[in-house]
Amino acid sequence: MYETKLRTHTCGELNGKNDGLNVILAGWVKKKRDHGEIVFIDLRDRYGVTQVIIEEGRGDLKEQVKNVRGEFVVRVFGIVRKRPSNMVNKDIKTGEIEVVANKIEILNESEVPPFEIKDELSVQEELRLKYRYLDLRRDTLKETIIARHKTIQSMRTFLSEKGFLEIETPVLTRNTPEGARDYLVPSRNHIGKFYSMAQSPQLYKQLLMVAGFDRYYQFARCFRDEDMRSDRQPEFTQIDIEMSFVDEEDVFKITEGLMKKVFHDVISYDLETPFLRLTYKEAMEKYGSDKPDLRFGCQINDITDMVKNCGFGVFENSDFTFAYNTKQLLSRKQIDEYNDIAKKYGLPGLFYLKYTDEELKGSIVKYLSEDVKHKLIEKLDIKNGDTLFLASGKWKRTLEALGACRRKTGNDFYIKDNEIKYKFLWVTEFPLFEWNEDEEKWEPCHHIFTMPRDEDIEYIESDPGRVHGKLYDLVCNGVEISSGSIRAFKKEIQERIMNVIGLSNEEAEKRFGFLIEGFKYGAPPHGGIAPGLDRLIMIMLNRDNIRDVIAFPKSLKASGIMEDSPSEVDEKRLTELGLKLIKKKGS
RNA sequence: GGGGUCGUAGUUCAGUUUUGGUUAGAACGCAGGCCUGUCACGCCUGAGGUCGCGAGUUCGAGUCUCGUCGGCCCCGCCA
Numbered sequence: 001m002y003e004t005k006l007r008t009h010t011c012g013e014l015n016g017k018n019d020g021l022n023v024i025l026a027g028w029v030k031k032k033r034d035h036g037e038i039v040f041i042d043l044r045d046r047y048g049v050t051q052v053i054i055e056e057g058r059g060d061l062k063e064q065v066k067n068v069r070g071e072f073v074v075r076v077f078g079i080v081r082k083r084p085s086n087m088v089n090k091d092i093k094t095g096e097i098e099v100v101a102n103k104i105e106i107l108n109e110s111e112v113p114p115f116e117i118k119d120e121l122s123v124q125e126e127l128r129l130k131y132r133y134l135d136l137r138r139d140t141l142k143e144t145i146i147a148r149h150k151t152i153q154s155m156r157t158f159l160s161e162k163g164f165l166e167i168e169t170p171v172l173t174r175n176t177p178e179g180a181r182d183y184l185v186p187s188r189n190h191i192g193k194f195y196s197m198a199q200s201p202q203l204y205k206q207l208l209m210v211a212g213f214d215r216y217y218q219f220a221r222c223f224r225d226e227d228m229r230s231d232r233q234p235e236f237t238q239i240d241i242e243m244s245f246v247d248e249e250d251v252f253k254i255t256e257g258l259m260k261k262v263f264h265d266v267i268s269y270d271l272e273t274p275f276l277r278l279t280y281k282e283a284m285e286k287y288g289s290d291k292p293d294l295r296f297g298c299q300i301n302d303i304t305d306m307v308k309n310c311g312f313g314v315f316e317n318s319d320f321t322f323a324y325n326t327k328q329l330l331s332r333k334q335i336d337e338y339n340d341i342a343k344k345y346g347l348p349g350l351f352y353l354k355y356t357d358e359e360l361k362g363s364i365v366k367y368l369s370e371d372v373k374h375k376l377i378e379k380l381d382i383k384n385g386d387t388l389f390l391a392s393g394k395w396k397r398t399l400e401a402l403g404a405c406r407r408k409t410g411n412d413f414y415i416k417d418n419e420i421k422y423k424f425l426w427v428t429e430f431p432l433f434e435w436n437e438d439e440e441k442w443e444p445c446h447h448i449f450t451m452p453r454d455e456d457i458e459y460i461e462s463d464p465g466r467v468h469g470k471l472y473d474l475v476c477n478g479v480e481i482s483s484g485s486i487r488a489f490k491k492e493i494q495e496r497i498m499n500v501i502g503l504s505n506e507e508a509e510k511r512f513g514f515l516i517e518g519f520k521y522g523a524p525p526h527g528g529i530a531p532g533l534d535r536l537i538m539i540m541l542n543r544d545n546i547r548d549v550i551a552f553p554k555s556l557k558a559s560g561i562m563e564d565s566p567s568e569v570d571e572k573r574l575t576e577l578g579l580k581l582i583k584k585k586g587s
Numbered sequence: 588g589g590g591g592u593c594g595u596a597g598u599u600c601a602g603u604u605u606u607g608g609u610u611a612g613a614a615c616g617c618a619g620g621c622c623u624g625u626c627a628c629g630c631c632u633g634a635g636g637u638c639g640c641g642a643g644u645u646c647g648a649g650u651c652u653c654g655u656c657g658g659c660c661c662c663g664c665c666a
Contacts, residue, residue: 031627033626034622035625035628035629038625039625040624040625040626055623056623083624086624087624087625089625092626095626112597112616114597115599115616116597116616118627120627121599122599123599124594124599124658125658126658126659179666181665199665199666202666226664227664230660232665341661344661345662346662443666450666555657556658561658
């Protein structure tokens with residue numbers, strides 16, 4: 001397959017049809033099994049594993065491989081031989097054959113690796129990260145890296161065929177105070193000033209629309225100096241897409257086509273399109289999340305009116321009361337775990353009801369009239385053996401807390417690891433503005449260049465909370481894969497939006513001057529989306545950790561464990577940059 | 588910024604609470620030996636420990652207390 005000077009075949013391609021062929025293989029010793037008179041060596045490379053046999057009577061070869069250990073790099077000259085049927089290894093691609101060694105050459109030795117290179121082994125992640133190049137030899141990790149390549153290839157083909165141009169934009173850019181903290185880069189050419197590493201190519205891609213490149217994409221590396229999570233890295237990759245002369249439907253269609261192709265090409269899975277759509281309000285009220293996992297039910301219900309006058313103070317005095325049925329009989333201990341989650345999300349606590357022996361039970365049941373009980377049983381489809389949770393409070397906080405509980409229910413009971421299904425959906429009609437309680441002002445939900453929905457434009461000044469944007473998120477299995485918007489490309493709308501959030505023209509000019517300037521020269525209507533490549537691959541391969549789909553990821557504290565980054569630098573370099581470190585307290 | 592959890596042979600863990608107490612165990616790996624069909628090969632023998640780091644309590648600390656570093660998970664944050 002990939003013949004080179006040092007080999008004729010890879011370790012993953014030989015089979016029964018090659019019986020009798022003279023071959024040269026090169027790879028790593030996965031395992032040596034020494035039986036005395038005969039010796040087996042499993043030789044591994046990127047493509048697979050091939051069994052090499054040193055037969056009886058080859059004392060010369062045995063002497064040579066006497067000191068060969070795991071992970072030595074060797075070259076084997078030999079003849080392919082079909083194995084007797086009872087010795088075929090069905091677990092490996094090359095299991096039909098083995099290579100009878102004539103000559104073995106040690107290309108390089110290896111120290112005993114700090115952990116065994118095999119798939120089943122669980123090793124502390126810190127160690128795996130330190131020796132990432134060894135971890136990458138394991139199939140589980142190797143597969144994600146290969147899938148990542150396939151994903152990128154598939155996307156390039158699709159987008160290129162649809163007329164999109166791949167255009168690169170700067171990583172070193174200027175600081176914009178909104179949004180995520182960015183990484184600052186000093187330069188000795190500009191003492192006292194800093195570049196910012198791009199958080200995303202947002203402004204550049206909009207200017208590419210002004211330039212007339214009406215279909216653009218890019219695999220863009222984005223940098224954000226924020227705290228990590230299992231699905232976040234300080235540097236990550238977006239498939240940044242922007243189109244001119246479009247509305248939401250156009251973006252949906254392209255994105256759906258892209259996802260369909262990628263899932264087909266990479267994991268041979270046929271996605272159904274178009275994707276389901278939920279408005280932000282629906283998603284919140286049914287699932288308690290703006291990125292709901294639709295692989296299971298347990299929908300939330302609004303029971304505010306039902307319990308408003310039941311005589312229980314909490315229900316009577318709260319804005320909203322919501323409930324959902326876990327459809328499971330939960331123990332006291334399990335219920336406590338749910339309570340902890342609710343508290344973490346800012347609720348004083350949860351109420352629960354159990355239905356056993358044809359009877360509702362729980363501390364609050366005494367407040368519920370027969371009529372209310374019946375309504376509850378009907379609305380929440382309560383059957384024997386069900387446990388349900390109720391929570392009261394403000395709309396968003398209460399729903400989000402119940403949403404977190406619902407997520408736990410899903411993880412504990414409904415989402416089976418081995419049964420992968422993909423439930424994509426669009427979440428649409430996000431509010432354009434969000435009221436910041438602390439600072440008592442309106443803030444943009446997405447960014448200030450988002451177009452309001454046509455029918456809401458008249459309320460921008462009079463009722464900002466009612467205005468929804470042409471804003472959309474692509475969600476799959478409870479993960480936000482992507483978000484995007486149609487942009488406010490006209491000066492008049494931009495200014496009205498800036499007025500609401502209290503951003504003066506001068507201030508806007510200072511922060512986004514080059515974009516606003518560009519928009520003066522015939523900005524077309526445009527919009528786009530930017531799916532997160534890493535998260536998409538995570539979802540596709542059913543991994544629960546973003547580090548597993550990145551060759552050299554950072555730790556949760558954003559350190560490079562292998563290369564030990566970030567590092568201190570010489571005083572001399574700092575001086576050159578006009579920088580001086582302030583000593584931390586205590587040091 | 589906050590909360591949780593983990594840190595003991597090369598690796599994965601037990602031992603830590605009930606009880607602070609002599610030589611800190613196991614499996615895998617590693618080293619030496621034996622073995623003609625294994626593919627998680629098998630059998631025999633052996634080496635291998637700063638119990639993350641630092642202070643404290645104590646006659647005595649892997650075990651208790653405080654601090655600190657690091658991994659992982661979550662809240663805030665991530666327009």
